[in-house]
Amino acid sequence: MAASTETSRTRTRVAVVASLTFSLVNFRLELLRSLVRSGCDVYALAPDDDPESIALLEEAGVHFRQISMDRTGTGLLADIRTLRTIKAAFDGIRPDIVLPYTMKPVIYAGLAARMVGIPKRYALITGLGYVFTGDNPSFRKKLLRQACVFLYRHALKGAVQVFIYNNTDAEIFRSLHIVTNSNSMLVPGSGIDTRHFSQAPPPDGPPVFLLIARLLKDKGIREYVEAARILRARHPQARVQLLGPFDPNPAAIARKEVEEWTANGTIEYLGEAKDVRPYLRSCSVLVLPSYREGIPRTVLEAMSTGRAVVTTDAPGCVDTVEDGETGFIVPVADAAALAQAMEKFVTTPSSIVEMGKRARQCAVERYDVHVVNRILIEEMGLQYIPPANSNREAAC
Secondary structure, three states: OOOOHHHHOOOOEEEEEOOOHHHHHHOOHHHHHHHHHOOOEEEEEEOOOOHHHHHHHHHOOEEEEEOOOOOOOOOHHHHHHHHHHHHHHHHHHOOOEEEEEOHHHHHHHHHHHHHHOOOEEEEEEOOOOHHHOOOOOOHHHHHHHHHHHHHHHHHHOOOOEEEEOOHHHHHHHHHOOOOOOOOEEEOOOOOEOOOOOOOOOOOOOOOEEEEEOOOEHHHOHHHHHHHHHHHHHHOOOOEEEEEOOOOOOOOEOOHHHHHHHHHOOOOEEOOOOOOOHHHHHHOOEEEEOOOOOOOOHHHHHHHHHOOEEEEEOOOOOOOOOOEOOOEEEEOOOOHHHHHHHHHHHHHOOHHHHHHHHHHHHHHHHHOEHHHHHHHHHHHOOOOOOOOOOOOOOOOO
C-alpha cells in the first residue's frame, strides 16, 4: 500500500507570513531564496493580490497563498477572519516551520500555528509599531497596548526562537513576559543586498537631503519639515526631499499638509516608488528622524549606497549609525538639532563623501543580507547554502 503524501514527504515545509505581499519581495526575497536553496518547500502568505510580486515569488520557487488581513484596522470581526484564514491555510499546507513578521502576522499566525499544532514556531519582531510609541498614550491606545501584549503572550508562548531587531524592543518584550532570554535573540535587521544597493558617488552641487518613509507622524516628518525651514533660511541652495506613500494609519500625515509644504517651497515631495535606488543615488545624505524603528531598512539601503545618515537616538535608529563616523544622531522630536546636524553637511561638504564611504563599509561588514540570513536559517535548524555569486566584496 502506497504511503500517504503526509507521511512520505521528506522536504521541510516553511510558511512565511506577511501583512503586505510587496514586502515579501522588497524585504524577504533573499531569505525566501535561501530557504529554497536549503531544500525546503517554501510558502509565502500575504493578503493583497500583487501580480508583479507574486510572479517574482514564483520565479524564486516560492508558493504564494493569499489570506485575509486588514493590515492597520482594529476591528474584532476582521481579525477573527484573519485568524481563521491563516489557520485554514496552515491546515492545507501543514508546515513544519512558521515564520511571521510584523505585528498582525506574528500574533495571528502564531495563534493559528498553536491551534494547528505546528511545533517549530519562530517570529521576527521588526519593530513595536504605533501601539507602543508615545510616553503619554490616550485611553484607547492604552487599551490597544494591553490587548496587544495579551495577544503577543499567547501567540509566542512556546515559540522556539523570537528574532528581535534591537535591544530596546527585546528588553520591552522580556519585561512584559512576552518572551524570555532563552527564546529570544537580537539580529541585525532584515539585512540589505549590498550588490543590489551598490555604492554610487554622491551628486555634485548643493547638498540634497532625502527622507524615505511612509507619511506618518512617528517617522518625524513634521520635525523634518521644520528642520528644512530652518536650514533653507540659512542655506537656500540646500534641497530637502521627501519620498514615501500616504498611509491609512491613525498617525498618518494628511495629503493637504504635504501639499502646503511643497507649495511654499519648504520641501520637494517626490511621491512614492517601489525602487528607491535612483533617489538614493541622487541624494547626498539620508535623514530619518523617526520616533522608533526595528532596524530601519531605508538607513541600511542608504548606507549600502554610500550615503551618510542623520537619524535620532530612538530605539532601532541609534543602533545603525556611528555618531560622527557614518552620520549624526540627534534627539527625537528636536527639529533644531536636526537642522544643525544637516547644516554640518552644507558647511563641510567633504564629510558627505568621507562618511558615506564609512557607511558603505559598515553595511557590507555588518548588515549584508547573506550574513543575516545565515543567522536566521541556522537558528531554525536548517542548512544555510550561500548563492553561487555570494562572494562579498572586500571592505572599502
